[in-house]
Amino acid sequence: MIDKITASLEQAVADIHDGATVMIGGFGNAGMPAALIDALIAQGARELTIVNNNAGNGDTGLAALLKAKRVKKIICSFPRQTDSHVFDALYRAGEIELELTPQGNLAERIRAAGAGIGGFFSPTGYGTMLADGKETRLIDGRHYVLESPIHADFALIKALRGDRWGNLVYRKTARNFGPIMAMAAKCAIAQVSEVVELGQLDPEVIVTPGIFVQRVVLQHAQEGK
Amino acid sequence: MNPSIARFSRDQIAARVAQDIPEGAYVNLGIGLPTKVANYLPADKEVFLHSENGLLGMGPAPAPGEEDEDLINAGKQPVTLLTGGAYFHHGDSFAMMRGGHLDICVLGAFQVSATGDLANWHTGAADAIPAVGGAMDLAIGAKQVFVMMEHQTKSGESKIVSHCDYPLTGIGCVNRIYTDLAVLDVTEHGLQVREIVDGLSFEELQKMTGATLLPPL
Numbered sequence: 001m002i003d004k005i006t007a008s009l010e011q012a013v014a015d016i017h018d019g020a021t022v023m024i025g026g027f028g029n030a031g032m033p034a035a036l037i038d039a040l041i042a043q044g045a046r047e048l049t050i051v052n053n054n055a056g057n058g059d060t061g062l063a064a065l066l067k068a069k070r071v072k073k074i075i076c077s078f079p080r081q082t083d084s085h086v087f088d089a090l091y092r093a094g095e096i097e098l099e100l101t102p103q104g105n106l107a108e109r110i111r112a113a114g115a116g117i118g119g120f121f122s123p124t125g126y127g128t129m130l131a132d133g134k135e136t137r138l139i140d141g142r143h144y145v146l147e148s149p150i151h152a153d154f155a156l157i158k159a160l161r162g163d164r165w166g167n168l169v170y171r172k173t174a175r176n177f178g179p180i181m182a183m184a185a186k187c188a189i190a191q192v193s194e195v196v197e198l199g200q201l202d203p204e205v206i207v208t209p210g211i212f213v214q215r216v217v218l219q220h221a222q223e224g225k
Numbered sequence: 226m227n228p229s230i231a232r233f234s235r236d237q238i239a240a241r242v243a244q245d246i247p248e249g250a251y252v253n254l255g256i257g258l259p260t261k262v263a264n265y266l267p268a269d270k271e272v273f274l275h276s277e278n279g280l281l282g283m284g285p286a287p288a289p290g291e292e293d294e295d296l297i298n299a300g301k302q303p304v305t306l307l308t309g310g311a312y313f314h315h316g317d318s319f320a321m322m323r324g325g326h327l328d329i330c331v332l333g334a335f336q337v338s339a340t341g342d343l344a345n346w347h348t349g350a351a352d353a354i355p356a357v358g359g360a361m362d363l364a365i366g367a368k369q370v371f372v373m374m375e376h377q378t379k380s381g382e383s384k385i386v387s388h389c390d391y392p393l394t395g396i397g398c399v400n401r402i403y404t405d406l407a408v409l410d411v412t413e414h415g416l417q418v419r420e421i422v423d424g425l426s427f428e429e430l431q432k433m434t435g436a437t438l439l440p441p442l
Contacts, residue, residue, distance in 0.1 A: 027278045027315075028301040030294060053315075080356035081301075091354055100355050103277065104319030104362030111316040124323060124362045127396040129347075143396075172312055173279045174295040179314040207314070 004166045004216050005195055009039035012189050012217040016045045016154050019072075023051040023110065023150075023181040024062055025157035028081075031174035033158040033191045034061045035219040040156070041065055047072045051110070051150055053103065053177060055079035055087035066090060075150060077103035102130060105147050107180060113149035114183025114212070122147045155185035158219070159208070162192040166210030167201050175207065182212040191219040231423040233405040238373050240265040242331055242403050245371070246272055250328040251321075253277065253363060256300045258373055259331040275327060277359045279318050282310025299359065319359070322366030330367035332360070334374045334399075336389045339436035341399040341411035343372065344391035357394075364395030376404035376433060383435030385409070385416070406430060415439050 006012040013036060016022065022040070026032030041064060048071050055074050056063030063086040065071060074096060079087050090096040101109065102124045112120055121144035125131045135146040157178040159168040168190055170178055182188040190213055233241065235258060243265035246252055253275045254260050263285070266272050274283040276298040283298060284305035292303035306312075321327060336344040346360040347353065364370060377383055385402065402409045407430055408420040417439045421430055427440045 028297065030278070030297050030301075078356045078358035080354040088354060098355075100357060102357050102361040103315075103359040104323055104366070107315035107319045108323075122323065123365050126365070128361060128393045130357065130361065170312075172293065172295040172306075173276075173297055175312055175314050176279050177315050180316045 003164045004210070004214060005164050006189075006215045006217040006221075008221050009035050009191070009217055009219075010042070012036065012215050013039045013043050013156075016040060016043060018045055019047045020045060020153040021049040021051065021151070023152040023155040023177070023185055025155070025176065025178045025181050026062075027053050027173065027176040028057055029061065030172075031158050031170070031176045031178060032061045033156045033219075036156040036189060036191045036217070037061050037065055041068050041070065046070050049073045049075065051075045051152060051181075053077055053106065054081065055084055055098075057081060057083045059086065063087070066096070069095070071096060073097035073099065075099040075101060075106070077101055077106045100130060106150075107177070109147055109150040110177065110184045111180045112147075113151045114180060117149060119146055119148050121145065150184065152181070152185040153187065155181040155188040157181055157188065157190050159190045159192045161194045161196050161201060162190055162213070162216040163196050163198050163201055163210075164216070165198060166190070166213030166216055167206045168192070168208040168213060168216075169201055169205060170207055179208045179212075182208050187214045188212055189215040189217065191217055193219060229424040230406070233422055235405075236261060236264075238403050238405060241408065242371060242373055245401075246329060248272065251275055251281070251326065253322065253327055253330045253367065255330065255332040255360075255363060256358075257333045259333055260300065262331055262373075275318075275321060276304070277318050277322065277363070279313050279315060280306060280310060281313075281321075282307040284310070319362055319366075322359075322362050325366070325368060327367040329369045329371060330363045331371045331373060332363060334372045334384065335391045336384050336386050337372050337374075337399050337402055337411075338389050339385075339387055339411075339416050341397045342389050343370070343394045343399050344389040346394045347392040349390075349392050360394050364398045369400045370398050371401045371403060372399050373403040376406040383433060386435040406433065409438070412439075417442070
């Protein structure tokens, strides 16, 4: 019997190694897998490359991972916010590397990795400093920039419900990067609010089919429970 | 400043932009000033508001106490979903934009050039932490890009310029500019003035503008 349900958050992140590239879902706090991030902080992996839309808000979640000095590099579109003081301080101190990419290119680079695309030409960013040094091409009268896929070792995402085959549904705008990050990572780990029996998720509404998901864990699952 | 100039307030600019959004349009309102446009869309017109974090059919802010942290807009503020609205992931959301499916995008700007170049994401200051978000995707993604902004900076410099000196967001992407003084179209012949606020002549507008203007037709 295939059962991707993992007994604890600790177990779900146990094999994330130093130097891993880890995608973390969420747009601000919506969809951020806070329980998995806390488990990753406790696990202790260092020198991580993190892929997220932002670079942490306040002092919890991704910001706490940054604050714990576990992140070598972040690939994101919008690091600077009113409450991104943890990232701001690390960046100004030269303690974190930033790869800034337009949000749609970020999404498509993640999707491309999951879809087996070796690169793609995007019109976004052409002629701007974010396209400096990149190959360009004129196609049917429009200028494009060559963008590369972003692969990851792990993806940490948040979904509403999951079953033992890894099928997922999400909640409202918390869906954001979850489905594409699940595709792009060798090992996608979903924290869910509820684990349901196989067959309880309507096949017509499953957003992420289980083929893209390796582990499902209840967001309040703790060792020994 | 000539006190007889009927300079538009930010709300009046928003109301003016809203007049040009037809029923049935798929529209993205950028963060900041453009979000005000939603307040002036007539209730009897169905307009589909897109928010790039993954929803179509965005409704107004919820009543106090009704906020849902999983239902936010691109500015990360709580919003609502209209009946018939939909959620989708980021890949699809930016396909809607980049794929040319959005009819209108309304953006704020630091500068717009005479040829429709847009600068709205970065001041270029050496100590600024850069953050682009969806700005570059929005700039090139919609069928029509409207900019709404004050005509001049607080220190009186024109935000409409021959060439942008702020870092660019997109090249030749702006179609129409709404300011507190005028409405202008970016055309192949140059910046075509469509409307000027009461009390201001074309010549006076030209003096306040850092690029050559074509007089109203």
